[in-house]
Amino acid sequence: MKAFDYAAPASLPEAVGLLASQPSARLLAGGTDLLVQLRSGRKDADVVIDVKKIPELNEISFNPADGLTIGAAVPCYRLTADAAIQSHYPALVEVASWIGGTQIQGRASLGGNLCNSAPSADSIPLLIALGATALIAGPAGRRSVPVDEFCTAPGRNQLAPGELLVSIQIPAPAPFSGAAYLRFIPRNEMDIAVVGAGASVTLSNGVISAARVALSSVAPTPLFVPAAGESLLNQMPTAEALEAAAKIAQEAASPISDMRGTAAYRRHLCAVMVRRALELAVARAQEIN
């Protein structure tokens, strides 16, 4: 790795100030993407700013009114061990246990997964399905961006120079709601999704009153498909309705062929994975909660 300086600011204003004065700085949370990219020369840095000493970026907090706040640097192993997340967001526990393996989960954060903005990011389709927003801090203050608008191209996102992600905010789960993320990989663990699908469903008297669907690995960014969820509104969660929504998601995908699968294979998988994710989300919504 090329030489760089290291800073570990203890507060958000200090971090924002450092970022403003150091145009070629890179932010370090878990380092599971950044250090690989720096070592291989894909990215450069004069200064690496470690954000893990900033209290707001290390916070997990849940309350039934405001929902869940996950600090941008909270590593996956803390998410999977958190009692509130286990009981209110089981799909988040699953996704946090699927990103890399045990050691990667000891470092990697959902904030880092979001900011790395890979088309294949495992957590992003679920965050989109859950209606998450990204809280950003920068020289002009704070702003929020829906996660479904955060990524703009492979490895690119809405963070402007001098800005950093503070936290991910997820609304409190509605009564009779459920969510799921499923991915297709040829192995059992430790792999990049050929196709990933996130879904959330809310039921009112057995009828779907809200639904959101998103995909990964089938477009230049994780892909929110509003029309797929909207097609389910005021429907019973029948096999036909879920299948129809999955077809809409499939139509929205624009996959490429690469070493993990052909475009045609991925397109086929889109419908399968979205249908299964919706089925699991519905099953969870039907459990007493």
Place this chain on the structure above:
Amino acid sequence: MSVKVQVQTTINNEPVEFLCEPRQSLLECLRDIVGLTGTKEGCGDGNCGSCTVKLGDRIVTSCLVLGVEAAGESITTVEGLAHGSTLHPLQKAFLDHAALQCGICTPGFLIAADALLQKHPHPTEEQTRFWLSNNLCRCTGYDKIVRAVQAAAIEINGAAQ
């Protein structure tokens, strides 16, 4: 070259200070500066797990940690498992079950397995394989490793209820 940084940390229950460049990984610091060469480098990008160490309350691949990040932390490496000349039960089980051939991956497996047994005193085969999925072994085919870990679990924690 950037200015070197003094890092105060705890390694295998001993206070340790070392001087490193910010760009140096914890793995480099352990091996080349502190002289603890039990931790091995495999892939250098977090996939193979051979550089696994315990950092605070969790395990990490030390190739993806900067040495400077270890300031104030507590680290356990494979050198910290045995008590003097008495091997840790996991080390003994790996020998008894021939759970290694070339041995490069072994320190990482031992540290990862030790963390597993602290979380799950009697892990199932599936739990064991899932937990160890970040550790690659190109010699054994994993079966002997899984058996060794489960045998060590009984040795350490008694038979499962």
